[in-house]
Amino acid sequence: MNQDTMGAVLNRIEGITDGDWQRMSTLEPSEFKAEFFSGSEQLSSIGGSMSDEDIENLRRGGHDPRKVYAAYKAAEAAEGPAVILAHTVKGWGIDSFEGRNSTHQKKKMALDDLIAYRDSLELPISDDKLEDTPLYHPGEDSDEVDYMRSKREALGGYLPSRKSPHTGIETPDESTFSEFDDGTREGQLVSTTMVFVRLLRNLLKSDIGPRVVPIIPDEGRTFGMDPLFSEFGIFSQVGQNYTPVDHKMLMKYKEDESGQIIQEGIAEATSMATWTASATSYSHSASPTLPFYTFYSMFGFQRIADQVWAAADSRARGFLMGATAGRTTLNGEGLQHQDGHSLLVASTVPGCRAWDPAYAYELATIIRHGIDEMWGKDLDVIHYIMLYNENQQQVAKPEGADEGIIRGAYKVQDSAGQPPSIRILGSGPILQYAREASSILEAEHGVSSEVWSVTSYGELRRDGLASERHNRLNPQDKREPYASECFGDDTPTVAVSDYIAAVPEMIQRWVGGRFVVLGTDGFGRSDTRESLRRFFEIDTESIVLAALSALEQEGEMPDGTVEGAASKMGLSLTREDKAE
Structure with a gap:
């Protein structure tokens, strides 16, 4: 380079494509010199002055410690953001690996490669021990170890490292959540989305309010969150x-440098990055914050699933709120908007607890439980909670329901106990249909039924798998899964969900009797809620028919019961789905 007064070598380097660089990395020194130092008299002159040994000792910038050091020093001195582009050779350091595509698939080095690699690193390991893949340590008092330790300490400690200090923050008292325990007065219909906005406002005004981070990528007004805009402000670095x-309205759109709501625009990935930063702040900044990322459940989880996994792997703590949830509850917007599967996707993330609450008090109980897990117990968990935009009567909280809500299921209606009897499981807004079906079964068919609210099939499955493992390793100390405690007898069970059948089927192995699942498998459709639920066979009449079918197959109802009931209720026994 000292001979390159005109910049010919640098221009040559920058003019070579990545593909040619890879190929040239495999050339013999003489071949490399002939190809690289060509195209001008100056390049030919520089190449002619270099021996094959000189060529072989050339290093790409990314493999030259001096150049890497110089680049970092230059980056540190830069006035603004700096980017270092380092040329490297894949497989560098092992002659048969360098620049070759097969490098990615090679699992073991040949003896000749091991010898050459050992020699290049100047390690005192004999040839006869190389194939045993020995570990070499230069010694605790060696110059190398002293150097590495001093530099690591200067950089702040060892990596990977994860600081997880106790939050030491007192969680909100019961009054923040208990206002939802009494339900709504007769005739007052409220959606769980509206309940969440009210609860979020309570949290923002509580003692932990400054640490609450509401994040919205889009559709804040659709979720009914616009009252929060003027009260708490939308964060903007430059204000409004x-x-x-x-601007003349009471609930106006208000941006502010001190705003608390993060509205990223239609950018789920950016919002999730913000959420992850907040959800891990207890560790990287020793300042716990409580993020609530509220999104269209269909768009949100589907588009950010990889980021959720990465966040869980980073031991994130926070809430993901799947608003306008359900295949049939968000009506009229077709297959692109209607979510019937994100609960299943969420269940694949080890640190994610997925919930499908039906009532206001369930939602409040789950959020309170989540805050306690994250801040009270210092657990690294994510809570994914479904929110629905369907207005329904909010019933009062039954006494002693908290444990069942958190464990995943609790009984909301007892059976009369007289056969024939059936058990119906419902979640989210579809629980209302389960209760209606129970009344019809008793009034019109003499079938007694018990009804359960299943707040989380994922938590029931988590407990079931943990119990199975315990029993496998402790055969003399068997533990019964909670799902078996609830549904393990011989009573036929009908589970109905606004999500695909695979969600309730997560607990199938722990259900004792016949298990019938009604779900919303398939694409969404543009139609009314009533028509959608009839099409997917999760409406009241379809639940009644499923219960009667289970009992007829068990011999507890006369033959022909299903056919007669279907005709009476106007249900078709055939279905045409153009998506199939």
């Missing part, structure tokens, strides 16, 4: 430099 169209 315009007059919004709704």
Whole structure:
């Protein structure tokens, strides 16, 4: 380079494509010199002055410690952001690996490669021990170890490292959540999305309020969150430099340098990055924050599933709120918007607890439980909670329901106990249909039924698998899964969900009697809620028919019961789905 007064070598380097660099990495020194130092008299002159040994000793910038050091020093001195582009050779250091595509598939080095690699590193290991893949340590008092330790300490400690200090923050008292225990007055219909906004406001105004981080990528008004805009402000680094169209309204759009709501625009990935930063702040900044990322459940989890996995792997703590949830509850927007599977996807993330609450008090209980897990017990967990935009009567909280809500299921209606009898499981807004079906079964068919609210099939499955493992390793100390405690007898069970059948089927192995699952498998459709639920066979009449079918197959109802009931209720026994 000292001979390159005109920059010919640098221009040559920058003019070679990545593919040619890879190929040239495999050339013999003489071949490399002939190809690289060509195209100009100056290049030919520089190449002619170098021996094959000189060529062989050339290193790409990314493999030259001096150049890497110089690049970092230059980056540190830069006035603004700096990017280092380092040329490297894949498989560098092992002659038969360098620049070759097969490097990615090689699992073991040949003896000749091991010898050459050992020699290049100058390690005192004999040839006869190389194939045993020995570990070499230069000694605790060696210059190498002293150097590495001093530099690591100067950089702040060893990596990977994970600091997980106790939060030491007192969680909100019961009054923050208990206002939802009494339900709503007769005739007052409220969606769980509206309940969440009210609860979020309570948290923002509580003692932990400054640590609550509401994040919305889009559709904040659709979720009914616009009352929070003017009260708590939307964060903007430059404030609000315009007059919004709704500036005269009480609940106007308000951006502020001290705003608390993060509204990223239609950018789920960016929002999830913000959420992850907040969800791990207890560790990287020793300052716990409580993020609530609220999104269209269909768009959100589907688009950010990999980021959720990465966040869980980073031991994130926070809430993901799947608003406008359900295949049939978000009506009229077709297959692109209607979510019937994110609960199943969420169940694949080890640190993610997925919930499908039906009532306001269930939602409040789950959020309180989540805060206690994250801040009270210092658990690295994510809580994914479904929120629905369907207004329904919010019933009062039954006494002693908390344990069942958190464990995944609890009984909301007892059976009269007279055969024939059936058990119906419901979740989210479909629980209402389960209760209606129970009344019809008793009034019109003489079938007694018990009804359960299943708040989390995922938690029931988690407990079931843990119990199975315990029993496998402790055969004399058997533990009964909670799902078996609830549903392990011979009573036929019908589970109905606004999600695909695979969600309730997560507990099938622990259900004792016949198990019938009604789910929303298939694409979404643009139609009314009533029509959608009839099509997917999760409406009241379909639940009644499923219960009667289970009992007829068990011999507890006369032959022909299903056919007669279907005709009476106007249910078709055939279905045409153009997506199939």
